[in-house]
Amino acid sequence: MNNLLEGKRGIIFGALDENSIAWKVALKAHEQGAKFVLSNAPVALRMGEIKNLADHCNTIVIAADATSVQDLEKLVQESMAHLGGKLDFVLHSIGMSPNVRKGKTYTDVNYEWMNKTFDISAFSLHKTLQTCMKLDAISEWGSVVALSYIAAQKAFPGYGDMADAKATLESIVRSFGYYYGNEKKVRVNSISQSPTMTTAGSGIKGFDSFFGFADKMSPLGNAPADACANFCVSLFSDLTKYITMQNIYHDGGFSNMGVSEAVMNLFEEKEKL
């Protein structure tokens, strides 16, 4: 389908490099006729790659640390000024755990870092939503999408304190979704995405086996980043107007599996040896 996002304005957070889920969303949203501003933390902008994406999408980059309400207010105001009106969509594709990055296991976390994990990976969604609501920055039927992972529901060793942050993120989706829906008819959802080869993904210990296991468990295989981007576009579009307060699995069926024949076969081969 073409021009699904014609006339829509948005903010896309989290494009770091061409592997980022947000990078692919920006490409697809541009293809579908959307106008948007790109944003990332000042430290991420120093890496410079996002400028190439902005040139391709004919837009600008505005730095904002998503844990800073002041930065977010400035970003939202400047974005509306640049785009010429209120927003129709926001992509929150932000996550980072200093504990996971620095190899601290779940039973030996540094609590200052854990606060950062929550602030960056979960509270930043609340801060973004609250800022947008106070500035009345999102049009009716607008759509906010955040990225999550199934470690919010089930135990995944190695995902560390990010699991708790994702559970909080999904809770904010429900809680804020209620208020924003009631007051302004704005939708808030999260997409629980398959393991994906990105900077955030590969920061997780044992990510390759993690990725391979999920792929073998899922009847459709792991959902690639491109497919995730398409799904984001559909959630920004008017075709999904009545979906809100949901965490939707985009994972090739993984979340409903107990075990797959492909995984059992791996053990059977071992037994034969």
Ligand SMILES: NC(=O)c1ccc[n+]([C@@H]2O[C@H](COP(=O)([O-])OP(=O)(O)OC[C@H]3O[C@@H](n4cnc5c(N)ncnc54)[C@H](O)[C@@H]3O)[C@@H](O)[C@H]2O)c1
């Ligand atoms: N890669 C996976 O396996 C996977 C699976 C499910 C969900 N997700 C989620 O998808 C989202 C995007 O991650 P990705 O895999 O594309 O990796 P990524 O590393 O490309 O993106 C994470 C982004 O968060 C940004 N960020 C970190 N701290 C920030 C701050 N203080 N303010 C603003 N931005 C900040 C980073 O600069 C980066 O652009 C994250 O929420 C991640 O948890 C990823």
